Each structure stands twice: as structure tokens, then as C-alpha cells.
Amino acid sequence: MTHLPGGRRRAVLPTATLATALLLTACGGGSSEATDTSEAAAEESTVGTAFGDVTVPADPERVVTLAESALDVSLAVGVTPVGTTASRGGDTAPAYLGEDAADIPIVATVSEPNLEAILEAQPDVILASAGLAQDQYDALTAIAPTVVPDTATGGDWQEPLHTYAEALGADDELTAALDDVTSRAEAIAEEGSLDGTATVLRWMANGPVLMNAALMPGSLLQSAGAGPVEAAQLGDRPHSDPLSLENLAQVDADRLFLAAFGADGTGALEAARSQPAFTQLEAVQEGATTEVNGSVWSSASGPIAADLVMDDIEAAVS
Template identity: 45%
Template sequence: MRFAPSFPARRLTTFAAALVAGLAFSATTLAAERTVQTAFGEVKIDGTPSRVVTLGENALDATASLGLKPVGALASRGGTDIPAYLKDKTGTIALVGTVREPNLEAILAQQPDVILAATGLTKEMYEKLSLIAPTVVPVGDSFAPWQDTLRSYAQALNKTEEADKRIAEVDARITELAKRMPADTTVSVVRWNPQGPQIMSSHLFVGALLKSLGLKPNALAETIKDRPHSDILSLENLNKADGDWMFLATLNPEGKKALEDASKQPAFKRLKAAQADQVVSVDGQIWSSSSGYLAAQRILDDVEKTLAK
């Protein structure tokens, strides 16, 4: 005796195909579930986030370098928009506050899948952000290797392979460029604020890049190990920031104006770097505030143009 199937053959085939596709999608989603180690413990994230809010230049650099456009970001340090060097990668992004004060309502309005925050975020703010979306704060501080920070963000974004490729690209470029650097050359990186100059620690992102090229750090910069920069230096003490080459970074028009005025002073003109015409103005958003793959490439561009044989 034969029984007619309860589903026509064509419908049964279609149902089976849909079931297989659904199982495959579930398997992919489950496979993508991962645990990210953060400054505030483990954070579980499913799938590949598509709506990302970044709270800090480093997080924005990382997201852009991994091929994603965030839906929200902070205005840069000393600025009113995201860093200019990232705009060609991200286009216009909704601003959700400043480095000093993220706006929780603006962040919530973007309905993020994940929030990538900078090191140094307070636990109180972290707990509030975590009510909106999984929030990733990398382990460490501003002295942590940029590669570790990028990998942490990449894991949250399900982009670990891409991050490894970006890091390898920078390593390869450093290896090639180091062969073309002048021997026995001391460099200093100075952020010029409206209040005056501060020499940046050589243990930060930029200093580590310069040392990896075989360039020697300024003696004062090398002693600064527990904070990003020195106190404001008077013009009389500016010689402490001297070097064979000086890279002078400004964050805004007020800083540029202060630098222009100071460069006319006798104390500035007595600097070894100034007398040798080896003082270079650079973008402060990159050289004294950001870190990451895109920032590294821009810094290496500046160094190659200035120092490479």
C-alpha cells in the first residue's frame, strides 16, 4: 500500500534547502561568538557587528583600517570633528560627544551593536555604556603596544585576520625604511599648545615607531615613563626638547599661532635643530594623539619624506 506524501516533492525540496541554509547560518553565527578580554573583564560578542560606535581616536583608526565605517565617533582631542586624516576612510560620521565627555543619549540613538572605547574609560561610564551595547575597553593604558590594541578591537569586530595583515604591513615597511635612516640621529616630538610646548614621551606610540626605525630619542623624552608628556616647558628650558631633528605637533589654530610666535624668539632660534633648519611641523592629531595602523602609515610617510636617504 502506498501513502501520498503530505508535502509535494517540490515543496519538500524547498523546505529542506531552507532548513539547511538556516542551519548553516546558525553554525556561522555560533562560530563567530567569541569572548574578548577587556580592561573590565570578559565581554561576549556574537557575529560581525555592523553598527559600531568608537569612543577615541585609536578605536576609530582601528575600525577604519579594518574596512568598517562607524555610525558614531567622538570629536578629536582639541578639535570639533573626527581627525582629518581619517575622513577619507570614514566620510561623515555622527558625533556622539568629545574625548572628555561622551554623550550617552547620542550613543544610544545610533543603536550600536558594539562600542569600542579607549583605555582610561572609567568604570562608571563603562557600566552605563554596557547597558547600551557590548563595550570593549582594551587592556592596558596609553603605553600599550598599538598592535595589542588593534587586535583587541579586531576580535570584537570579527576581523582578526585583517588586523594581522595590517600589522605585518607596518612591520615590513619599518624593516625597509630603517635601512634608509641616517645613523646616530636624535629626534624629539613636541606638542605645541597655546600655553606652550610639551615634549612627548618616547615610550608612546610615536616614540616606539621612531625607535623601531633606529632613531634615537631625546634624553628627556626617554625619562618620561608614567605619563604621556612633560609639563609645559618655558622658552628658557626649551633646549631640553632639542634634537638633531624636531617634529613639532599642533592640534588646533591656537597652537599653531603660539608656535609661530615662539619660533621668532631667540631661545627657539638657538636650538640645534632650528639652526640646522631641521624643525618639521606635523599633524598633532596623528603625532601626539592617535595611534593605530593608519596613523602609523602617515607617520612613516612624514619620516620617509624628511629623513630617508
């Protein structure tokens, strides 16, 4: 079974491998010192991160997640963190993760970790967001080994997920989950029911923004057979600047996915429906628009979120 385009995994390098080799070549093997070294090494692994290789417990029991995608990955592989970050604009874990995340203590906002709360959680490992500042990393790594995905991955949305899964000793489980998502997308592509172009617009109170086609929803749409509009090739930018209704024609596509974000976004979307610039879009006239959850489609990235995106895509073409 194949991975989504661009998907790759960074190998976990168990330090036990080196310890075993040393034991095999040591003279008079069986010394208590060599045995102790082997046992200690067997309980650790090394993960490549944005701040270099980080040694983490092989099976961490107390995990703090400081990124929504890290929380998504953790729950998907059966690990319930002892602390996590609040969702964007909220004070609880992302609602799309349901009861599994509802009772996890909040120890950070999107912009800032609560170091005292994280220290009290006594984590074995901290899974932080990509792009973490050096000063925050230094403070966190003084508490526990801190894993920060490398952002230099060419826009591959899966790569950070594998970094988190490696730190949890559960990359095989994540790979299986992403393979299932791939299969769902490939089935739609084989049917040809999503042929043409597709655009994801995040609707805000101050207007819509075009989401980058390289993000998780755009990548899944491409795997399912829909090509992006040219304007959605945004490089390293997650989305465009707010678009005026008069400029919507440049992002018109055969199918539109409209991600309303909160009450303001939903209200703005309702107002747009009365505007000629919106109603004249080809996808609107053809009835090929789908409203989706903005917190999943425009800010989430993980196997659980990917499954929900696939639910919406499948419903749109059924």
C-alpha cells in the same frame, strides 16, 4: 615579517570551539539542542578587556566607536561605524580620516558619551576608550557589549588596537596593516638616514610639551633608527609639562618633529622662531626640523595615523 617593538596580540577565543568539542563527545549527537547551541556559539567570540572577558558578535554590523583609535582601526579594516566620538576640541570626526569618517554620526565627545544617541544607533558592539570609568562602562554595557582595552600593557601603543580589531573579527587585517608600517620603518633604519636622536614636541599656545617616546610616533621613530632623548622617557605620562623656551636645550636632538595643534599652536611656533633659545637648538641650526600635524602626531593612534606619521618621517629624510 616582524611587529614593532613591544607589539603582541591577545588571542580571540571563539566560543564555538567549546561548542564543537561538546558536540563531538555528546551521546547520540545531532540533537536539535546541540545544533542550536553550536550555531549560536559560532556567531560569537570572546575578547579580553579591562573589565574581563566580553562576548561580542563574531561579525558585528553596527559598531559605535568612542575612541579615535577605535575609529581608525575600524576604518582601516573596512568597518564604517554607525556612531563615533568627536575629535579633541572639535565637533566632527578627526579630520585626518577624511571623507571615510566625515559622515559618521557623532554620539560622544572625548570626555562623555551621549547615551541617548548611542542607544538610537542600535549598536551590536561599542568600542570604548581605555581608562573608561566604571559608571560609564555600566551605562554603555547596558546598551551593547562594550570593549575597553586594558591599559596595563607596558606602554605598548599597538595592544589596544588589537583589542578593537579582535572585537571586529579583523585582527588579521590589522596585523597586516601594522606589518606594512613596520616594513616602512625598517627600510629607513636599514638606510641609516635617521641615525641619531629625535624628539617630538607638541607646540601649544602656552608653550611646547615633550611627547613620550613610547607613544606611536616615538615608537615609529625608534623603529626607523632614531633614539629618544632621555627626557622623553616619561613612564605612564603622555607628555611633559609645558617647557619654557629657556629649558628647550634639555630636549634638543639631532632631529625635531614639531607638532602644531590648531591655529594657536601654529602661531606660537612662529613666535618661537624669533627666540634665541629656539634658534640655538642644534636641530634648528642644522635645518633638521619638520612641522607635522599635531592631531595625528600627538593624539592619534591607529594604522591610518601610523601611515601618515611614516609619510612625514620618510619626507623628512628624503
